[in-house]
Amino acid sequence: MTLIFSVAQGLMAAKAGAIFISPFLGRLDDIGAPGIKLIEGYGQFWITTDQKAEIIAVSIRSL
Structure with a gap:
């Protein structure tokens, strides 16, 4: 498992x-970067590049 902060x-x-x-x-x-946009961005690359790594979102404080 790898911690990430960018696509x-x-x-x-x-x-x-x-x-x-x-x-x-x-x-x-916390730093003003919309975290959900990171998941959306990585998800687009995941679909188009056939990446195998799965996303496990952590440190979720609000929905």
Whole structure:
């Protein structure tokens, strides 16, 4: 499992063999970056590039 804060980090982790990537949504929201956009962005690359790493969102503080 690899902690990520950007789509680029998620893609690099997946290419390096990570099985799970974990965006820290609450931390991103704390600094004013919409965490859900990270999941959407990685999801688009995941679909179009056939990445195998799965997303496990963590540090969720609100819905």
